[in-house]
Amino acid sequence: CTKDLDVTTKDDQDLIGEDFFKDETSYKRLLAGVYANLSLTGVDGPESSNIEGLDAGTSQFGRVLLYLQTLSADQMIWSYENDPGTREIQRNIWNADDPVVLGMFGRTHVTIAFANNFLRETTDAKLDERDVSTATRAEIKTFRAEARLLRAMSYYYMMDLFGKANFATEEDPINAIPQAYDRAQLFDFVETELKAIDADLADPLANEHGRASKGVAWMILAKIYLNAEVYIGQPKYTECLDYSKKLIAGGYSLATDYKHNFMADNDVNTAKNEIIFPLISDGTFTKNYGPTTVMINGSVGSIEANGTALGVGAGGWGGALRLRKQFVALFDGGIYNNDRRNGIISGTRSREITDISDKDQGYILEKYSNATSTGSFGADQTFVDTDFPLFRLADVYLMYAEAHLRGGAGGSNTDMESYINSLRSRANNPQNNLTATDITLDFIIDERARELHWEAHRRQDLIRFGRFTGGNYNWVWKGNGSNGISLPAHLKLYPIPSASLASNPNLTQNIGY
Amino acid sequence: VVKEKATGEPLPGVSVVVKGTTRGSQTDFNGNFTIEKVKTGDVLVFRYLGFADKEVSIGTNFNITVELDESAEQLDEIVVVGYGTTTVKDATGSVESITAKDFTKGNIVTPENLLSGRVAGVNITTDGAPGAGSQIRIRGGSSLDASNDPLIVIDGLPMAGSAGGSRGVLASINPNDIESFSVLKDASATAIYGSRGANGVIIITTKKGRSEYSLDYDFQMGFGEVRNRINVFDGDAFRTLAPQKFPSLAGLLGTANTNWQDEIYQKSVSTQHNLTARGQIFGVIPTRLSIGISSIEGNLLTSNFDRATFSVSMNPSFLDNHLKINLNYNRAFEDNRFADKGQIGAALRYDPTQPVRDSSSPFGGFYQHYTRDANGIIISQGTRNPVAALLQNSDLSNVFRQYGNLKIDYNFHFLPELTATVNAGFDKTSADGTRVNSLNSPASYTDLFIGNDSAYTNEVSNESLDTYLNYVNTFGKLKTDVMAGYSYQTFNGSGTDTGNKRNVNGAVPTTRDDTPVVLIGFLARANLTFNEKYLLTLNYRRDGSSKFGPENRWGNFGGAALAWRMSDEDFLKDSKVISELKLRASYGVNGQQDIDGSDLYLDRYRFGNTDSQYIIGGNPILSTIPGGRSFLRWEKTATVELGVDYGLFDNRITGSVNAFQKNSTDLLSKAPVADGSNFTNRIFQNIGEMKVNGLEFTVNADVIKQEDFNWNASFNATYIDRKIEKLALGQDITKGGISGGTGNFIQLHSEGFAPNSFYVYKQLYNTAGKPIEGAFADLNGDGIINTQDKYLKEDPFADVTFGFQSSIDYKNFDLAFNLRASIGNYLYNNVNSSSAQYDLIQDNAVLGNIPTTVLNTDFQRTSDVILSDIYLENASFLRMDNITLGYTFDRPIKKFASNSIRIWAGMQNVFTITNYSGLDPELANDGIDNNIYPRPRTILVGANIKF
Known part of the structure; x- marks a missing residue:
């Protein structure tokens, strides 16, 4: 009876492919699996992970993105430097063995693999073979476009952070060694792909919450055009303006209160029309240590123990996150005292952080919250209900202004003024009547910080403004100097993780590492 | 009279039984014995340890002399x-x-x-x-x-x-x-x-x-105590130290002097009873019944293990011994109460100036640091009171296991050289457990008083069937023993867990049902002996495992061994010194398939738990992901070995020496896979090679062998050297997760080094020899201290281990002890590395104790030093595992023909000599000393009663 060696799975959470696809609702679940890799770490609770080589919680997509884009720059300090990788990221002394870098590279490529699998399993031939109904096929058409969108988004982040990626599509078999794409190839792919799927995607705000629409594709296009000089050495501000305008015309509107964007009910309060794409977080159904859970628990002060108002434990995580003084300075001046975006708590604290592990030094920030706009709280005291706003309209307004200032065609001063002032009005800032002469590029970079801090944009913005590497702008602990020192230019890209480099002979290490 | 054949000396204490009855006797010091009511034709059975059994038919002479042969052969x-x-x-x-x-x-x-x-x-x-x-x-x-x-x-x-x-x-x-x-x-x-x-x-x-x-009835009782402690500051010293380091927290100091380690350990009493009955039922079925009752108290508060076992074994023969049946059936019941080992760590950390109990505390009368928030809600702060954490937690399990087998050997009537064997067995364990944390204890620091209430079940089972034919015959000088067979095994496992039923957000119940594992083998073996001196064994086995896909499922394994009984050659036959000498050489290949994941080749999909779903349009959806896939084949280990078995001076001294080398290839190792090419970033692959070299030496000596004074001593030594020769793509693999920070690790698998080698920074010291905090050698010389300056140093496994046993019998006394030693095993002291730093005196918003070793380093911050090689220690040791002294009363009850009572006393874990600074240099968890459950020293008394 050697036939007994042909075993099959027995767990009710596991299905063999052929059984799984017998049920036509499986296609939506499989697509949800691709999305879930951005929001969750694994399928078996907060300690599980689809990738290995680092702590499960730390490997969450939004979390590693936050670390690489925000912690690495001038806005944030993480107190517990014995958490591997955090010290190297926030002091800009990372190397190819950094677990956070590995987390980003690994996590994002798993999204790519999941998307490829979705596309491989939903070809016309497969759907014919499984005799899938016409109604489901119609849905699958949109699903496929979304899978391609998530894949393109993954390549966008690889292009931005690493300048390279393993390039695999649904045509490549499992375990085949992928080719490596450089920045120009990735730019080309992302641009072409996003345009190709446009027709199949749902209109802005027309898709179910948690799924992506055309707005997400436009947002990524606007971003790659805004940064095109960095990526491929060509200015594409006109194109950036085109897509910014499409987004603004797409029906999005600012939340009535800035804070709504960062609250436990930001999926249903007025922020739902501002947030273009959220990373879903829910204390009951999506338990994981993602960016909002980390920032809400982490921002509770060591002295203040102010967690209860934020819907988490009073002590939170004992003061894990604090602010660097350069960011605090952006809110100096009376006009910012009542600015809704100014969540800085100074108390009896010193503004300086001379010792990173001293959690009583440095100001803290109250931005994200597990409280709702109606005064209640999220379901869980650790895992928050607050979605992470990966893309939102306010960013589009600022991109419009910047692309216009940088010479893009098709914009106007009037619109620019109106967008910038609308952000200020919404923030309750008295200085809400700025004119084109006030709105300079220097103003934009600071205003982006005031509006979009702790939202995983900062490193990209500083690089575009030439202030990340080099010594023209130093922040505390930049380059591991307590007052900041110049960074070498190669740090504009993260190193390819050693494990990833070794497992694909086609990949080469970034210059300087 | 019963005598020893070789010497003619009378043998005392020989058991003499009339076959098929309970009647019997024992010889006295002169070797004399008497049995009443013996008639012609009865058979007497003589039995004595170290001698061959002998049966003597009674003829007409009722006065017999029997000589027993030594079987120390x-x-x-x-x-x-x-x-x-x-x-x-x-x-x-x-x-x-x-x-x-x-x-x-x-x-x-x-x-x-x-x-x-x-x-x-x-x-x-x-x-x-x-x-x-x-x-x-x-x-x-x-x-x-x-x-x-x-x-x-x-x-x-x-x-x-x-x-x-x-x-x-x-x-x-x-x-x-x-x-x-x-x-x-x-x-x-x-x-x-x-x-x-x-x-x-x-x-x-x-x-x-x-x-x-x-x-037979055996009884033993043990009294255990954990004597060692980690040195931490006592209440008075802490009251001096804490305000120096954290003046703002001085107000939190209490007035008590609590040694929290003393509070969490208890003295234990344990008892074991065993009752065994043997005999023949229905006159034809030799049977053994045994009952064992053990009640073992742990030395960490609340920890306990109770076990009852019942075992029956029957082994009748039928058809003139042509049909032999062996039936074994066992039932075992375990009642466990587990104590959280983590509280050993908490006891080091808890503020020594606070009392264990506090009548005003809302935490069930146990002292606990807490604050109230604006709404008056109580929030516990810092580490939990370890005594409360142990006493308020009930972690129980009941385990029921039954296993047994039925083995039938049939010796063919028409071909007695051929035996057919069928052996069918099963082993099934089911466990159910509950974890209840009382309502007045927090489930974690941030939770309110919801405690914990969860239940789980687990089941594993294994069924096996072996059938084989065995042919034994002698052709002139050639003895043959040939066997061929078939083996089938299947393994199943499943479990459930309710999650915390008191969780206000709803419990997250989970179930698990493992993919079955099936192993099938076809096997054959031939043993050939020529002229009693030249021995050859050949083995072959073809194995299939359900863990591998159809294309890689089967593997061929086998081996060959040659032995030469040199001492039987003419030139040694008459040697007075060498009584036995056998040279052996062997080579063989084994397979390995025992990895986590029994279905990695299948096209699998898995949807998330209830707490791991995606939300679309406000509704949770069972988001589903494809499982990582790999197409594995057998890992193979080839071993070559040379050995000598020796016996000297009429085998008063015996032993063996072995030298071996094992080479594992196609190692099943979890290694990085090209990103984007699979559904994860690390997966099992057949990449890697490992080499193990070793030497083993044993000697066993009857140092003194006299009528009423015997001393036997044995000694063994083992040298093992393991080295990873090759890893997937040359990539290092991180190992050894440690506490102190999230996701830290301390070990590496790396080519050219032993597995689990420690991966640390090289600590720098000042001229006075004091370590400089956070200062490490820039080993790669690039001017930056980062992870690339870590180096591999030592490994957790001993280079050489020794065992020494001695047993002395003098008249009715017996004395035995054994010693073990281990040299070159290293430990990473995670207790010190994660807690012996001044910063940890602030434990969130309250005070926490730290080990006094901080005084040697004056280290401030964990993150600066946690990966320093200063915490890597040589944990070589010499340990006396136990010593026992017994006295035997021969036939104290004259009414019965044969009986004895032995009473004994002993000590377990007598002493350990080591330079290691932690609690115990010998640990199971691969070289990381963190929250170990220390072994008690136990004083034992017992009795063995035989009828």
């Missing part, structure tokens, strides 16, 4: 090997047989500890929890990410793994039921177990029924 001792037996004389491989007389004595709760220190190349490590499982390593283990556990076979039945909730795979087996162990080490011996033999095999044979009636 150990050469004819039966040795159990896979699918059959052999004798010491005919063994060609590295097989060590340990029988009851050699067992390690003492507070033995689980069977493997009978073997501790006894066998060269076998290391057994057990922590201090009652009934705790052990890590057993035979020759160090030859796998990387696949299991390094040896295969354990009981009466031909390979054991399944342990079920969660049980203390371990061997915890439910009563050591008292064990007759002997055979440890198969070299490839020619293990190859017959092909698929599962790569890390050695331990064959356990249980005691069987006999035709004579006998009743």
Whole structure:
């Protein structure tokens, strides 16, 4: 009876492919699996992970993105430097063995693999073979476009952070060694792909919450055009303006209160029309240590123990996150005292952080919250209900202004003024009547910080403004100097993780590492 | 009169029984005996330890003299090997047989500890929890990410793994039921177990029924105490230190002087009873029945292990011994209460100036740091009171295990040289447990008073069927023993967990049902002996495992061994010195498939738990992901071995020397896979090679052998060197997660180094020899201290281990002890590395204690120093495991023909000599000392009563 060696799975959470696809609702679940890799770490609770080589919680997509884009720059300090990788990221002394870098590279490529699998399993031939109904096929058409969108988004982040990626599509078999794409190839792919799927995607705000629409594709296009000089050495501000305008015309509107964007009910309060794409977080159904859970628990002060108002434990995580003084300075001046975006708590604290592990030094920030706009709280005291706003309209307004200032065609001063002032009005800032002469590029970079801090944009913005590497702008602990020192230019890209480099002979290490 | 044949000396204490009855007697000091009511035709059975049994038919002369032959001719001792037996004389491989007389004595709760220190190349490590499982390593283990556990076979039945909730795979087996162990080490011996033999095999044979009636009762009682403590600041010292370091927290100091470690340990009392009856039922079925009751208290508050075992074994023969039946059936019940080892760490950290109890505390009367928030809600702060955490937590499990086998040997009437054997067995364990944390204790720091209430079940089962034919015949000078067979095994596992039913957000219940594992093997073996001097063994096995896809499923394994009994050659036959000399050489290949994940080749999809879903349009959806896929094949371990078995001075001194090398190829190792090409970033692959070199030496000496004074001593030494030769793509693999920070690790698998080598920074010291905090050597010389300056230093495994046993019998006294030593094993002291820094005096918003070793380093911050090699310590040790002294009363009850009472006393864990600064230099968890359950020193008394 050697036939007994042909075993099959027995767990009710596991299905063999052929059984799984017998049920036509499986296609939506499989697509949800691709999305879930951005929001969750694994399928078996907060300690599980689809990738290995680092702590499960730390490997969450939004979390590693936050670390690489925000912690690495001038806005944030993480107190517990014995958490591997955090010290190297926030002091800009990372190397190819950094677990956070590995987390980003690994996590994002798993999204790519999941998307490829979705596309491989939903070809016309497969759907014919499984005799899938016409109604489901119609849905699958949109699903496929979304899978391609998530894949393109993954390549966008690889292009931005690493300048390279393993390039695999649904045509490549499992375990085949992928080719490596450089920045120009990735730019080309992302641009072409996003345009190709446009027709199949749902209109802005027309898709179910948690799924992506055309707005997400436009947002990524606007971003790659805004940064095109960095990526491929060509200015594409006109194109950036085109897509910014499409987004603004797409029906999005600012939340009535800035804070709504960062609250436990930001999926249903007025922020739902501002947030273009959220990373879903829910204390009951999506338990994981993602960016909002980390920032809400982490921002509770060591002295203040102010967690209860934020819907988490009073002590939170004992003061894990604090602010660097350069960011605090952006809110100096009376006009910012009542600015809704100014969540800085100074108390009896010193503004300086001379010792990173001293959690009583440095100001803290109250931005994200597990409280709702109606005064209640999220379901869980650790895992928050607050979605992470990966893309939102306010960013589009600022991109419009910047692309216009940088010479893009098709914009106007009037619109620019109106967008910038609308952000200020919404923030309750008295200085809400700025004119084109006030709105300079220097103003934009600071205003982006005031509006979009702790939202995983900062490193990209500083690089575009030439202030990340080099010594023209130093922040505390930049380059591991307590007052900041110049960074070498190669740090504009993260190193390819050693494990990833070794497992694909086609990949080469970034210059300087 | 009963005499020794060789010397003609009378033998005292020989048991004499009339066959088929309970009537019997024992010889006195002059070898004389009398039995009443004996008639012509009765058969008397003479039995004496160390001598061959003898049966004598009574003729007309009722005054008989019997001479017994010494069977210290150990050469004819039966040795159990896979699918059959052999004798010491005919063994060609590295097989060590340990029988009851050699067992390690003492507070033995689980069977493997009978073997501790006894066998060269076998290391057994057990922590201090009652009934705790052990890590057993035979020759160090030859796998990387696949299991390094040896295969354990009981009466031909390979054991399944342990079920969660049980203390371990061997915890439910009563050591008292064990007759002997055979440890198969070299490839020619293990190859017959092909698929599962790569890390050695331990064959356990249980005691069987006999035709004579006998009743044995064993009792023992143990009193245990954990004496060692980690040095932390006492209340007074802490009241001085804390305000110096954190003036703002001075107000939090209390007035008590609490030694929290004293508070969490208890003195323990444990008892074990064993009752064994043997005899013949219905006149034809030799039967053994045994009942064992153990009640073992742990030394950490609340920890407890109760076990009841019931075992029956029947072994009748029919049809003139042509049909032999062996039936074994066992039932075991474990009642466990687990104590959270983590509280050992909490006891180090808890503020010594606070009392254990506080009548005003809302936490059930236990002192706890807490604050109230604006709404008056109580929030507990910092570490939890460890005494409360132990006492308020009830972590119970009930385990029921039953296992047994039916073995039928049929010796063909028309061809008596041929025997057919069928052996069918099963092993099934079900555990159910509850975890309840009282309502006035927080489930975690941030939770409100919801406590915890959850329940779980786990089940594992294993069924096996072996059938084989055995042909034994002698053709002139050629003795042949040929066997061919088929083996089938299947393994299942499942479980449920309710999650915390008191969770206000709803429990997250989970279930698990493992993909079954099926192993099928076709096996054959030939033993050829020519002229009693030249021995050849050939093994072949073809194995299939359901863990591999159809294209890679089958593997071919086998081995060959040659032995030359040189001492039987003419030139040595008459030697006065060399009484036995056998040279052995063997080569064999074993397979390995025992990895986590039994279905990696299948096209699998898995949807998330209820707490791991995606939300679309406000509704949770069962988001589903494809499972990582790999197409694996067998890992192979080839072993080459040279050995010598020797006996000197009429075998007063015996022993063996072995040298071996194991080469593992196609190592099943979890390694990075090209990103984007699979559904994860690390997956099992067949990449990697490992080499194990070793030397083993044993000597056993009857130092003194006189009528009423015997001293036997044995010594073994093992040298093992393991090295990773190759890893997937040359990539290092991180190992050894540690506490202190999230996701830190301290070990690496790296090419050219031992597995689990420590990966640390090189600490720098000032001219006074004091370590400089955060200063490490810039080993790569790039001017930056970062992770690339870490280096590999030492590994957790001993280079050399020694075992020494001594047993002395003088008249009716017996004295035995054993010693073990380990040299070159290193430990990472995670207790110090994660807590001996001044910053930790602030524990969130309250105060916390730290080890006094901080005074040597003056380190401030954990993150600066946690990966420093200063915390890597040489943990070589010499330990006396136990010593026992006994006295035997011969036939104290004259009414019965044969009876004896032995009373004894002993001590377990007598002393340990080591330079290691932590609690215990010998740990099971691969070299990281963190929250270990320390072993108690136990004083034992007991009695063995035989009828």
